[in-house]
Amino acid sequence: MQPLLSIAIATKDREQYCIKTIQSILSFKDDRIQITVADNSNTTKVKEFVDALASPQIAYLYDNSPISSIDNFNRAMEMTTGEYICLLGDDDGILPEAMDYLEWAKLNNIDSFCCKDTIPYFWPGAHPSYESGGLFVSKFTEGKKKVDAKKELVKLLEAGIVNYMFFDLPKSYHGFVKKDIMLEIKEKSGNFYGALSPDIFSVVAIALSCKNHYIIDKPLTIAGVCRTSTTADQFKGLHSGELKDMPHLRNRKVPYVWDKDIPEFYSVTTIWGDSGLNSIDAMKMPEYRQYFNIYPLVAQALLMNRKQILNYMIEKCEKLRKEKKIGKLVFWSRVSFSVLGLVIDKGKRMYRDSFASKSVVIENVEDILQAFKLYNQTVNKS
Incomplete structure (x- = not known):
C-alpha cells in the first residue's frame, strides 16, 4: 500500500536528535506514514537503531563518504514513495493531526498546504533562556485559506527574498506537497533540491509549480532547535563572512556559481537570495527575476550581521553597485529606506503580538518525544 505521507529526513552527526525524532513519529502507530532517512554521520548509531x-x-x-548537504537532502527525498511528502530536520517533529489534513488534501486534489506557524521547541542547551529545553504553545483556529502561490512569490521577490516565513508560500520543509509536484520540479531543474538552501529553493520551485495551495492556521509540525543547529548558531553571531567559508560549499561535485545579482558575502540573508534566484533559473522561468528587489536584501543583511562583518558587507555591496552601474546616492538611499521599512514592520509585528494571546512556555522539556506529549496535554487542557 502506498503511504499517504513520506517524511524525509537528512541527518549528519546529530544521532541523538534523529533517533528521538524517529521514535516520536513511530509513536503515532500510523501505517499511512513512511519515514526516509539519509544518514551521512560518522558513526553508525542511527543505523544500529533502525536495524534493531x-x-x-x-x-x-547510510553513507559516510564526503557528500554535500544538498546531495543528502536529495537522497532523503529520492527514497520517498508517499502521495505527499514533508521534509523535516533531524531535530523536528510532526503532530498526528497532520494525517487528517492530508486525507482532506487528497480528497480535494490539493497540491500543497502548510501551517501559518510551527510550534517552536528549543532542545536543552540550544537557547540561553531555556537551558533545560523550552516549548512554546500558542492559541490557534482550524481555518483554511486558499492562496495564489505565484502572486505570493512575486510579493516575496519584491521584498528581496527576505523573511519568507511571513509569506503564505508553499514549502516542502515543514509543509506538505504532492510527490508528483516534487517529481515535476526534479524533471525541470535536474533535482528535487538545488543551490545552497533546500528550503528556499523548494519554496520558489513549488510556488512556480503548484495550482492548489492552502494555508492552515493550526500548527502541524514542531520546529526543533538543537544545540548544533543553524538557528542556535545565529544566537552566537555565527554564519557570516566570506563565501569560501560557507559550510554549504563542502563536498560539492562541481564548483558553485554564486548569483550575479547577490552581494558576494556569506550570511543567511544572501544564501536565501542566491538560492531563490537559482531556483527561478533552474525552473526555466527567468521572467520572475524582474520582480527581485535587491534593496531589502541588503538592508536585512546589514541589520542581521552589522556586528560581525559590517565593513566587509559594505565593500561587497559597493562592488555589486558599480557592476550594476547604480548611482551611489540612489543605491544607499534605497537601502536606508528598506532598513527603515524592515524596522517598522518588525515593530508592527511586535505590537500585534503584544495584543495577541500570549504563548504558553513549557520548560524542562528533554526531547522531541516529550515535547509532542506535553503539547497535546496543554492543548487538550485548554
Whole structure:
C-alpha cells in the first residue's frame, strides 16, 4: 500500500536528535506514514537503531563518504514513495493531526498546504533562556485559506527574498506537497533540491509549480532547535563572512556559481537570495527575476550581521553597485529606506503580538518525544 505521507529526513552527526525524532513519529502507530532517512554521520548509531527496529515504515540509507548537504537532502527525498511528502530536520517533529489534513488534501486534489506557524521547541542547551529545553504553545483556529502561490512569490521577490516565513508560500520543509509536484520540479531543474538552501529553493520551485495551495492556521509540525543547529548558531553571531567559508560549499561535485545579482558575502540573508534566484533559473522561468528587489536584501543583511562583518558587507555591496552601474546616492538611499521599512514592520509585528494571546512556555522539556506529549496535554487542557 502506498503511504499517504513520506517524511524525509537528512541527518549528519546529530544521532541523538534523529533517533528521538524517529521514535516520536513511530509513536503515532500510523501505517499511512513512511519515514526516509539519509544518514551521512560518522558513526553508525542511527543505523544500529533502525536495524534493531526493523520497521517496514522506515527507508534508510547510510553513507559516510564526503557528500554535500544538498546531495543528502536529495537522497532523503529520492527514497520517498508517499502521495505527499514533508521534509523535516533531524531535530523536528510532526503532530498526528497532520494525517487528517492530508486525507482532506487528497480528497480535494490539493497540491500543497502548510501551517501559518510551527510550534517552536528549543532542545536543552540550544537557547540561553531555556537551558533545560523550552516549548512554546500558542492559541490557534482550524481555518483554511486558499492562496495564489505565484502572486505570493512575486510579493516575496519584491521584498528581496527576505523573511519568507511571513509569506503564505508553499514549502516542502515543514509543509506538505504532492510527490508528483516534487517529481515535476526534479524533471525541470535536474533535482528535487538545488543551490545552497533546500528550503528556499523548494519554496520558489513549488510556488512556480503548484495550482492548489492552502494555508492552515493550526500548527502541524514542531520546529526543533538543537544545540548544533543553524538557528542556535545565529544566537552566537555565527554564519557570516566570506563565501569560501560557507559550510554549504563542502563536498560539492562541481564548483558553485554564486548569483550575479547577490552581494558576494556569506550570511543567511544572501544564501536565501542566491538560492531563490537559482531556483527561478533552474525552473526555466527567468521572467520572475524582474520582480527581485535587491534593496531589502541588503538592508536585512546589514541589520542581521552589522556586528560581525559590517565593513566587509559594505565593500561587497559597493562592488555589486558599480557592476550594476547604480548611482551611489540612489543605491544607499534605497537601502536606508528598506532598513527603515524592515524596522517598522518588525515593530508592527511586535505590537500585534503584544495584543495577541500570549504563548504558553513549557520548560524542562528533554526531547522531541516529550515535547509532542506535553503539547497535546496543554492543548487538550485548554
